[in-house]
Amino acid sequence: MGILDEMLEGKKTIVILGHVNPDGDCIGSCLGLYNYLKENYEGLEVSVYLEKIGVKFSFLSGFEDVHTEYDDTKTFDLCITSDASDVPRLGVFAPYRETAKDTFCVDHHITNKGMCRVNVIESWASSASEVLFRLLDKEKISKAVAECLYTGIAHDTGIFKFSNTSRQTMEIAGFLMEKGIDFPKIIDNSFFAKTxxxxxxxxxxxxxxxxxxxxxxxxxxxxxxxxxxxxxxxxxxxxxxxxxxxxxxxxxxxxxxxxxxxxxxxxxxxxxxxxxxxxxxxxxxxxxxxxxxxxxxxxxxxxxxxxxxxxxxxxxxxxx
CATH class of the missing domain: 3.10.310.30 (Diaminopimelate Epimerase; Chain A, domain 1)
Incomplete structure (x- = not known):
């Protein structure tokens, strides 16, 4: 059993949080995890809370399901944070972490000292999306999940040209491409396109x-x-x-x-x-x-x- 399955054991309600002013990696990793859980864990109630995200990411599955307003009546069995280096970076949604029965952090920021009960922080990784990829069952990664993770990796590596791009990063990207994603369109529409x-x-x-x-x-x-x-x-x-x-x-x-x-x-x-x-x-x-x-x-x-x-x-x- 992997660490993600261990964290989900006995849990029914899950909330996924990212950082304020979410970028491509934050959005990609949060929605990648959201789709993966929805597709592979029957009966699990999963919610994503993020500040309003740009329409250029509307091609990602789950985009319309993202909650952008804090609801103080909600509490969850498990809070999963992705791409956020500390509690203040969770913004107005930080109380969900405080009130959750358990907490799990997925991140790649070197400044993250461990903000949850269980933390997977790989500061050498290109992105939170890359860290998340290693936590998933590769046979269960769908095209929708692959689109999200590829988007996150592409954004945080500056389309694979920043120094955080490793051989493993490229191999993961290749795996995701083989899921049939339209990677040129993803890059053009979410990275280069401007009004x-x-x-x-x-x-x-x-x-x-x-x-x-x-x-x-x-x-x-x-x-x-x-x-x-x-x-x-x-x-x-x-x-x-x-x-x-x-x-x-x-x-x-x-x-x-x-x-x-x-x-x-x-x-x-x-x-x-x-x-x-x-x-x-x-x-x-x-x-x-x-x-x-x-x-x-x-x-x-x-x-x-x-x-x-x-x-x-x-x-x-x-x-x-």
């Missing part, structure tokens, strides 16, 4: 970017006014920091975007160097991976940039 407004927002963000620290770093700021101007939500900022990261000569890129709360900004960090951006994010209450991390900070943009710059300089000194 006209989003394309303009990205162009504006790159145009307004600033190089600092001897041009070794670059950052940009997206305001709520700009999001409103281009008819975008914060989800439209996905991909901006990666555009900055590939600028010639840049070692570290970061994006600040307003959350809507006074003076509050979400910060996304990426690195091509030996600098560990998860350490930077952690120092400001966030987390993530060595090469990609994020946090929430308050203050004027220039103040936030100075604080992040200071942490970058500290690591540069250590690496000398």
């Amino acid at each position: 006209y407004g989003q394309a303009k927002l990205h162009g504006r963000a790159v145009l307004d970017s600033v190089r600092i620290l001897d041009n070794r770093c670059v950052y940009t700021v997206v305001t709520t006014d700009e999001l409103r101007e281009y008819g975008c939500t914060v989800k439209a900022t996905d991909g901006i920091v990666d555009q900055l990261r590939i600028i010639e000569g840049v070692e570290i890129a970061f994006l600040l975007y307003q959350t809507g709360n006074p003076g509050e900004y979400k910060v996304s960090l990426r690195t091509n160097s030996a600098v560990d951006v998860s350490r930077i994010a952690q120092s400001f209450g966030g987390g993530g991976h060595v090469k990609a991390a994020g946090c929430t900070m308050t203050g004027e943009p220039q103040e936030i940039v100075e604080k992040i710059s200071g942490k970058i300089r500290e690591q540069w000194e250590e690496l000398k």
Whole structure:
């Protein structure tokens, strides 16, 4: 009996949670698990609670079943968290973890210290979707589940080009492809597709970017006014920091975007160097991976940039 079967033993009601502002891996892993449980465990009542997710993921089975509002009348036998590195990242749905009879965490963030009774955390894995794949019975993975997991892996590896992509990652992707999924369409529609407004927002963000620290770093700021101007939500900022990261000569890129709360900004960090951006994010209450991390900070943009710059300089000194 695998660990997933052990966790499900004697349970009737299951809730699956991901992190706030869910990305492709969070959505793919949560819906992949949802479909797998629905298809293979008769009589199990399974629910997924996530913040509202983009319509570009509507091709995934279970998309319409996702609950986006917290219901304080609900309690569950088992809460499974996927792709969330700590309790605050569960957002308004965190109480479901507190009130559940048992808890199980599936994750790949190096900053996750174990937020549930039982934790499967593989910080070396490309994605939560990859970690989840290893917990499933391969003979029971359907095309619908494969679509979800492939989507998650593709998104968190930058379509298999980030350093977190391993031979095993590629072998898993190959297995999922053999389930008959339309992988070119998955990548085009969920990764590359942009609205006209989003394309303009990205162009504006790159145009307004600033190089600092001897041009070794670059950052940009997206305001709520700009999001409103281009008819975008914060989800439209996905991909901006990666555009900055590939600028010639840049070692570290970061994006600040307003959350809507006074003076509050979400910060996304990426690195091509030996600098560990998860350490930077952690120092400001966030987390993530060595090469990609994020946090929430308050203050004027220039103040936030100075604080992040200071942490970058500290690591540069250590690496000398």
